[in-house]
Each structure stands twice: as C-alpha cells, then as structure tokens.
Amino acid sequence: MSAVSAPSACAAVMSLSPFEIAPWSQGHLARVEQALSQWVGDGAPAGLGDAMRYAVLDGGKRLRPLLVLAAYEAACSGASAPAVLDDAALRAACAVELIHAYSLVHDDMPCMDNDVLRRGKPTVHVQFGEAQALLAGDALQAFAFELLTPDGSAMPPATQATLCRLLARAAGSAGMAGGQAIDLASVGVALTEDQLRQMHRLKTGALLQGSVLMGAVCGPAAPAAYQALSDYGAAMGLAFQVVDDILDVVADSATLGKTAGKDAAADKPTYVSLLGLERAQAYAQELLHEAHAALARSGLPDTRALAALADMVVRRSY
Numbered sequence: 001m002s003a004v005s006a007p008s009a010c011a012a013v014m015s016l017s018p019f020e021i022a023p024w025s026q027g028h029l030a031r032v033e034q035a036l037s038q039w040v041g042d043g044a045p046a047g048l049g050d051a052m053r054y055a056v057l058d059g060g061k062r063l064r065p066l067l068v069l070a071a072y073e074a075a076c077s078g079a080s081a082p083a084v085l086d087d088a089a090l091r092a093a094c095a096v097e098l099i100h101a102y103s104l105v106h107d108d109m110p111c112m113d114n115d116v117l118r119r120g121k122p123t124v125h126v127q128f129g130e131a132q133a134l135l136a137g138d139a140l141q142a143f144a145f146e147l148l149t150p151d152g153s154a155m156p157p158a159t160q161a162t163l164c165r166l167l168a169r170a171a172g173s174a175g176m177a178g179g180q181a182i183d184l185a186s187v188g189v190a191l192t193e194d195q196l197r198q199m200h201r202l203k204t205g206a207l208l209q210g211s212v213l214m215g216a217v218c219g220p221a222a223p224a225a226y227q228a229l230s231d232y233g234a235a236m237g238l239a240f241q242v243v244d245d246i247l248d249v250v251a252d253s254a255t256l257g258k259t260a261g262k263d264a265a266a267d268k269p270t271y272v273s274l275l276g277l278e279r280a281q282a283y284a285q286e287l288l289h290e291a292h293a294a295l296a297r298s299g300l301p302d303t304r305a306l307a308a309l310a311d312m313v314v315r316r317s318y
Helices: 009-014 021-039 048-056 063-075 083-107 124-128 130-147 157-171 176-185 193-218 223-250 271-275 277-297 304-314
Strands: none
Touching (some): 021 063, 048 083, 048 124, 048 130, 063 193, 063 223, 157 176, 157 193, 193 223, 223 277, 223 304
16 A cells, blocks of 8 residues: 655645646545546455445545645645655545445445435446445445554654544444434434434535544644634535435435435435425535635635535526
C-alpha cells in the first residue's frame, strides 16, 4: 500500500482563481480513483476482491473524499504541507469512501432495504450473492482502518489514532449505524421534526461531518477553525439528507442511479412527508446558509472548495 504520487493538495487549491469546482474536483477525483483502484481488493481470496472492487470502483460522486480533501486544503491554505500530511489526507479520503461503500452494500441487502439498483448497476448481493456481499462489506470496513495505519508510515501516530477515532465514531452506534437502527425502527411511525433530524444527523450527516473533520485533522486546523468546520459539516450533512428526501420524490431511478420512491413505498418518515415539498426545499436552503456562515466564522483564508461543495449538494436538480 505505497502512497500514490500526486501534486500536493494544498498547493492545488491556490492555483485556481477565481475558483472553479469542476477542474478542482476532477483533479482530486483522479487521485482518489487511482488510489482506490491500486489498493482495494488487492490479494483478497476466493473472489472477495472482485466483490469489493465492484462495490467501490467506477461509481458514485465521491462527495465524502472530496470533503476530506477540501477541508484539508482549507486547514493548510496558504501554507506548504509536508508530503506525509498530503498522503494522510489521501488515505483519509479513501478510507471514508470505503466506509460509505460498505454501508451501501449492507443497506441494499434483503435484510435491510432489499434494493436491486445502486449507482446505476445491480447491487452487490444481486451480482455476487448475499454471503459474498456481506463479506465484501465487512472487508471494506476493516480495510478502511488498515489504510489509516500503514506499515512504516511517517504519519504521526497521534494523527493515525485521531483519524481512526473520527471514522469509527462517524460509522458506529453514535453515527451511521445508530441512525440506520433508528430508521429501521421508524417505519410507519410518525416522528417529530426533532426526531427525524436526529435520525438523519446520525444516519447520513455523521459520516459527511466526519469527512470534513478528518480533513481538518490532516491540515491540521486550529481549534477555532476546527469547530467552525465541524459546524459546517453538520449543516451540510443534514442538508444532503433533506435534498435526498426531496429527490426521492421528484426524480426518477435513471437520474438517481438507485430506486426512486422507495421511502414512500416503505412508509419511511422523510422531510417531505413531514414538512411537505416546499418547506423541505426551504429548509435545505436554510442549512446551506448555515454552512456558509460556519465557513465565514472559520477565519481560514481559503474555503472556496468547501463552499462550492455545499452549493453542489443543495442545488442538485430538483
């Protein structure tokens, strides 16, 4: 698992003025795809590597890795970061995508959401069978933490430990898994807005916020900036789920790359079912304003990439 050579992410952002999200994201996506292709499934036996690679490669918007790299750049903007921190940020970006991919593999299985379409192609259990899908998800989750603790790395042990703690918390009972448990228990239940917000902060928002914080740690960000980035991640993470609820109602399966309308069909509580479509859209805009306000409080000299990513999340077509 040697590091993938690439120009410094910190240096990359300073060359774009005025800021353009497309070339910025394309450059970083190329780095992430190269690293994932090099690392994922390498040496896994009995067809497991094929299922792992199918779950991760050639699909998805890679929002979480982009948030890691954008927060990393913001935290060290104007400074020249050592190569070891640039490598740490790339590893963090890949690790969070592996956790996201594993969660999708498990969520799609018959014992959970029983979905057959993900990222525009058959879900992993449809393609490889339920047992192999379960193992692929398990392996992706474990490999995420292996990436953050590479053999012989110059990455400071404290940075490795902090990244592992942030990712574990975002993925576990205090984050994504806890939110999914609430979601499964809430089918057919009339939740209050506060209850729905808590469910989505855990199920979806925690990993998005964690992505931002992992990038901030790699920077590293000063305490005040770290708190502001945490607030940004919380607002943006919740906004993502609000817009997801909206798109589940107004978009089709071809546009989404997954089955449309499944929340309503499963009688799951959503922001649209609770607030109505117009109020849900207005709430997404409020959260976008909160995200931008948090960036303004950060005191960081360059948060353009984070601002653009928040805009992209909320202004997805609906």
